[in-house]
Every structure is written in C-alpha cells, then in structure tokens.
Amino acid sequence: MxxxxxxxxxxxxxxxxxxxxxxxxxxxxxxxxxxxxxxxxxxxxxxxxxxxxxxxxxxxxxxxxxxxxxxxxxxxxxxxxxxxxxxxxxxxxxxxxxxxxxxxxxxxxxxxxxxxxxxxxxxxxxxxxxxxxxxxxxxxxxxxxxxxxxxxxxxxxxxxxxxxxxxxxxxxxxxxxxxxxxxxxxxxxxxxxxxxxxxxxREPAYLAETRDGYDRFAAEYAGLFGDAGARHVWERAMLAGFAELVRAEPGPVLEVGSGIGTITAYLKGLGLDVSGIDLSPEMVAIARRDHPSITFGTGTMTALAHPDATLAAVVAWYSIIHLPDEEVSAALTEFRRVLRPGGYAFLAFQVGDEARHVRDITFHRRRPGQVAGMLREAGFELCLESVRAPDQEGLAEHLPQAYLLARLPRPTEPQEL
The missing domain is CATH 3.90.190.10 (Protein tyrosine phosphatase superfamily)
Incomplete structure (x- = not known):
C-alpha cells in the first residue's frame, strides 16, 4: 500500500x-x-x-x-x-x-x-x-x-x-x-x-482465521443481524450514556471490529462523529453499502492507523472476543496510544472461561475482572463494570454479557494504584 x-x-x-x-x-x-x-x-x-x-x-x-x-x-x-x-x-x-x-x-x-x-x-x-x-x-x-x-x-x-x-x-x-x-x-x-x-x-494465525471466517459468513450475517442495532434495552441505555459523555467533550470515535456497521450507525444516530474498521473486507463492503454516510475501512485493532492522542473514544463491541489473551493487552495499549487524555474505551463481550469454535471462527469468553485488570495495566481507570443476564427471549443468549467503560486519566489526575 x-x-x-x-x-x-x-x-x-x-x-x-x-x-x-x-x-x-x-x-x-x-x-x-x-x-x-x-x-x-x-x-x-x-x-x-x-x-x-x-x-x-x-x-x-x-x-x-x-x-x-x-x-x-x-x-x-x-x-x-x-x-x-x-x-x-x-x-x-x-x-x-x-x-x-x-x-x-x-x-x-x-x-x-x-x-x-x-x-x-x-x-x-x-x-x-x-x-x-x-x-x-x-x-x-x-x-x-x-x-x-x-x-x-x-x-x-x-x-x-x-x-x-x-x-x-x-x-x-x-x-x-x-x-x-x-x-x-x-x-x-x-x-x-x-x-x-x-x-x-507475519500476521498471527488468529487474524487470518477471523478474517476468512467472517468473509465467508458476511452475507448471511447481514441477513441475520443487519437491522439489529443495539439489540437490548440495557445496551441502548449504556450506549446512550456513553454518547452523552463523549458529546460533553466532542471528538472522533472509532469502532474497532465494526462488522456490518450496525453499532457504528447507532452511535452516529446518537450524535457522535464515528467511523469503523473491521478485519473482514466483506463485512466492510456491506457496512459501506448500508451506511454510506459513515467511513469504514479494513484494519486490525492491534495496529490502528491513527495518530497518537487524537480520538475521543474507542468502542470494541463484541470484537475483543476474537483476540487470544496475549493480544488483548496489546490492543488495549494501542487504544491508549490513539486516545487523547480523558478519552474512553468501551468494551462488550460474553462472560465465561472457555473458547468456542463456530463457523471456523474462535470466540473467547472472559471474566469482567480479568479484562478490568488488563485495562488498569494499560493505564485506564474503570468508570463502569456491568453484567446483564442472558436474554432468553428474542436472542436466546446462553451467557451473561459484560460491559466495561474505562477512561484515560488527564495529566493533572492521579492514576489509580
């Protein structure tokens, strides 16, 4: 390139x-x-x-x-x-x-x-x-x-x-x-x-696996979830609160692992200046087709093509689930690099201890406390840690869902010890 x-x-x-x-x-x-x-x-x-x-x-x-x-x-x-x-x-x-x-x-x-x-x-x-x-x-x-x-x-x-x-x-x-x-x-x-x-x-094997899996699954995925948006009332509430925090000090927001762009579009509807990146070119193509007013590109969250300290927030909505444990810390360090002081990282993932392989894609479950510790080690302070029960009706979920919101300290603020 x-x-x-x-x-x-x-x-x-x-x-x-x-x-x-x-x-x-x-x-x-x-x-x-x-x-x-x-x-x-x-x-x-x-x-x-x-x-x-x-x-x-x-x-x-x-x-x-x-x-x-x-x-x-x-x-x-x-x-x-x-x-x-x-x-x-x-x-x-x-x-x-x-x-x-x-x-x-x-x-x-x-x-x-x-x-x-x-x-x-x-x-x-x-x-x-x-x-x-x-x-x-x-x-x-x-x-x-x-x-x-x-x-x-x-x-x-x-x-x-x-x-x-x-x-x-x-x-x-x-x-x-x-x-x-x-x-x-x-x-x-x-x-x-x-x-x-x-x-x-060399590209790690998990990236090729995830990209190839979603490229094959993209069209079907769009048919299943294309109009899902924020799928749960508590998700909508937390995203609205997040958007209010960012609007108080506006700046660019990046969704990493944006898929077909439903959450990116939802955040734009909440008034945020948001763009998205995804590993899968096929998912990005669908996002661009369905949301032409939003910028989407291909990329990986462990190597973001953004200058230091320029973003107001990074959103990883069910995307760190594809990272092996050793890569999560690298991604959070990269989030820290691109975020300005006071910037936010907002993560969503399924709660559990095991990894599952579905459609040739690996999905990692994690405990909120484990991810919160990684955020702190990367220099963030925790603002919100929430876990909701599985939705047994519309989505027939089987696992609790975790949401963590963290913020970078400002230069005058002491970091949490």
Missing part, C-alpha cells in the same frame, strides 16, 4: 503481502521509502502517525551528512549503512549479489536493527528507496515466508526496478549460500534474531 508522505518518494507499507504457507505480512509492521530529508511537516506527521518505532537509515555516511534525517534525534533512529563511501568491487546492473557478498557485516547490522526494534512499525530507507532498501526488505520478507516471485513483484513497484533484478539476487543467495536463511546464518545472524523478524512481520 502506497503511503502519502509529502516530500518523500517511494513510500509504501508491505502489509498484506502473502506468504507461501497462506499467512500474510501484517499491516504496519515493515515500511519502506526513500530518504526523509525533504519531508514536509505533514510528511513528518504522517510518518509519526504510522506508529513507527524504528527508522533504519541505510545511506552512506556522506549521504546522511548531506541530507540529515528529521528523525535522527529520535531514540528509534538507527544509522546502518550497508555500503562504504567508495565501492571497491564490480557489480552488475541486474543483481545485488555482490552487495550481499562484500558487505556482510553491514547487512547483518541492518538486519539486526529490525530484529531488535521495539514494538511498532519498522521503516527502512536508503536514498531513493530502491537498491539497498530493496535488498534488506527482501531478506526480511524472505525469512517471513514470502515467496521469491512475490518479493520480486513488490520490488518492481518502484520505478525503474525490473523484477528480474531481485529475482536474480534471490537466485544468487540460493546458489551461493543455500537461500536467505542460510545467508543470514553465514553472516552472523542468530536463529533468535531470525525468529524475531519472522514473528514481527
């Missing part, structure tokens, strides 16, 4: 590239671009809004000094030149094999900068975002399981970059070293470092 960063060439997100085993590269995990010296203020803001935790600058020392990076003072900035100022070996126009052969320790340092990056997006760049960037990105995508032809096709999205050049490079790694993995081991990269890059880049 191309990124609109004014003043920067060739910027794109590698998210969505398929792996050979049916997974994919997760969005906002690995980004690539040209140099950043020409970024406008809006461009710099765009990079920061992408959740970049590490910038890996592959330029020579002279290039860096001539065009300093606006991120050079950031703790996440790493300068890892893969070339000397003067190249002392011959290299062809149709392969980067000699670059990989003659700069092994420099390539290792650049790869290690990805492996050791803190949580967040890694942005790799050189001068034009083609040659050195293309090589390092190819190594990272290779260990993540992206097929060579797909890597070469992505490389070719850059102007004047024939896919054959990257294909020849990968063939050289096969012939001379036994492949990407063997090359990295040869130059000193450990298995732990390779695993760290693979884990960082």
């Amino acid at each position: 191309n990124l609109d960063w004014p003043g920067c060439r060739n910027a794109r997100d590698l998210g969505g590239l398929p792996t050979a085993d049916g997974s994919a590269i997760r969005p906002r995990a690995l980004l690539r671009s040209g140099h950043h010296a020409g970024l406008t203020p809006d461009g710099i803001a765009g990079v920061r809004a992408a959740g970049v935790s590490r910038v890996v600058d592959l330029r020579r020392d002279t290039e860096r000094d001539a065009r300093p990076s606006p991120f050079a003072g950031d703790p996440g900035y790493v300068h890892a030149s893969v070339l000397l100022d003067v190249i002392t070996y011959e290299y062809p126009d149709d392969s980067y094999g000699p670059l990989l052969d003659h700069n092994q320790q420099r390539v290792a340092a650049a790869f290690r900068a990805i492996a050791e990056a803190p949580p967040g997006a890694v942005l790799v760049h050189c001068h034009g975002g083609r040659d050195r960037t293309g090589v390092l990105v190819a190594l990272a995508l290779g260990v993540a399981g992206v097929a060579p032809d797909v890597i070469a096709e992505d490389y070719a999205l850059t102007a004047d970059s024939p896919a054959a050049t990257m294909r020849n490079t990968l063939d050289h790694l096969d012939d001379a070293y036994g492949g990407v993995h063997a090359y990295l081991r040869r130059i000193g990269i450990t298995e732990d470092e390779i695993d760290a890059v693979r884990t960082r880049l």
Whole structure:
C-alpha cells in the first residue's frame, strides 16, 4: 500500500503481502521509502502517525551528512549503512549479489536493527528507496515466508526496478549460500534474531482465521443481524450514556471490529462523529453499502492507523472476543496510544472461561475482572463494570454479557494504584 508522505518518494507499507504457507505480512509492521530529508511537516506527521518505532537509515555516511534525517534525534533512529563511501568491487546492473557478498557485516547490522526494534512499525530507507532498501526488505520478507516471485513483484513497484533484478539476487543467495536463511546464518545472524523478524512481520494465525471466517459468513450475517442495532434495552441505555459523555467533550470515535456497521450507525444516530474498521473486507463492503454516510475501512485493532492522542473514544463491541489473551493487552495499549487524555474505551463481550469454535471462527469468553485488570495495566481507570443476564427471549443468549467503560486519566489526575 502506497503511503502519502509529502516530500518523500517511494513510500509504501508491505502489509498484506502473502506468504507461501497462506499467512500474510501484517499491516504496519515493515515500511519502506526513500530518504526523509525533504519531508514536509505533514510528511513528518504522517510518518509519526504510522506508529513507527524504528527508522533504519541505510545511506552512506556522506549521504546522511548531506541530507540529515528529521528523525535522527529520535531514540528509534538507527544509522546502518550497508555500503562504504567508495565501492571497491564490480557489480552488475541486474543483481545485488555482490552487495550481499562484500558487505556482510553491514547487512547483518541492518538486519539486526529490525530484529531488535521495539514494538511498532519498522521503516527502512536508503536514498531513493530502491537498491539497498530493496535488498534488506527482501531478506526480511524472505525469512517471513514470502515467496521469491512475490518479493520480486513488490520490488518492481518502484520505478525503474525490473523484477528480474531481485529475482536474480534471490537466485544468487540460493546458489551461493543455500537461500536467505542460510545467508543470514553465514553472516552472523542468530536463529533468535531470525525468529524475531519472522514473528514481527507475519500476521498471527488468529487474524487470518477471523478474517476468512467472517468473509465467508458476511452475507448471511447481514441477513441475520443487519437491522439489529443495539439489540437490548440495557445496551441502548449504556450506549446512550456513553454518547452523552463523549458529546460533553466532542471528538472522533472509532469502532474497532465494526462488522456490518450496525453499532457504528447507532452511535452516529446518537450524535457522535464515528467511523469503523473491521478485519473482514466483506463485512466492510456491506457496512459501506448500508451506511454510506459513515467511513469504514479494513484494519486490525492491534495496529490502528491513527495518530497518537487524537480520538475521543474507542468502542470494541463484541470484537475483543476474537483476540487470544496475549493480544488483548496489546490492543488495549494501542487504544491508549490513539486516545487523547480523558478519552474512553468501551468494551462488550460474553462472560465465561472457555473458547468456542463456530463457523471456523474462535470466540473467547472472559471474566469482567480479568479484562478490568488488563485495562488498569494499560493505564485506564474503570468508570463502569456491568453484567446483564442472558436474554432468553428474542436472542436466546446462553451467557451473561459484560460491559466495561474505562477512561484515560488527564495529566493533572492521579492514576489509580
């Protein structure tokens, strides 16, 4: 996906590239671009809004000094030149094999900068975002399981970059070293470092399962629940109270896991400036069709495409039910990042201890106290914890339903201990 960063060439997100085993590269995990010296203020803001935790600058020392990076003072900035100022070996126009052969320790340092990056997006760049960037990105995508032809096709999205050049490079790694993995081991990269890059880049299996399940179920789901809205009197009461709180200090609201958009539309009817994201493109398509006045997009709640501290509220209405336990805390931390001080997180989920598998989708039940503890650990203070009995009539529910409303403290307010 191309990124609109004014003043920067060739910027794109590698998210969505398929792996050979049916997974994919997760969005906002690995980004690539040209140099950043020409970024406008809006461009710099765009990079920061992408959740970049590490910038890996592959330029020579002279290039860096001539065009300093606006991120050079950031703790996440790493300068890892893969070339000397003067190249002392011959290299062809149709392969980067000699670059990989003659700069092994420099390539290792650049790869290690990805492996050791803190949580967040890694942005790799050189001068034009083609040659050195293309090589390092190819190594990272290779260990993540992206097929060579797909890597070469992505490389070719850059102007004047024939896919054959990257294909020849990968063939050289096969012939001379036994492949990407063997090359990295040869130059000193450990298995732990390779695993760290693979884990960082690959989409977790639960995301693919949930997306595929809802894509198949979307049309039927819309027929069953398309006009449901807020289905229960207590839900309507709590959503109305939530909307009143947000309207007191208006701001944008995001529903994560918005599905076909019924709750998003209900909140808009309560006067909120609300949009939605969902993992399933088919669910998003139905939401856009049925609610054309509301903005819906695809995305995941653990990597929101929103700048820090910009939202008044995040609503997760029966959507954390698809997250494994270890991912819930990551999602709540992401909610904290995008919420402004005093912003709200509103969660709904079924109460229980087990996980169920229905239509090839996993549904996790949780105890309210468990989720409340996760909210507190993420820096929230609890405003509301409510559990209602199952509705034995219209919906024939079998489990209690939990609702938690939490708020970020303002800077002058002490956090709960």
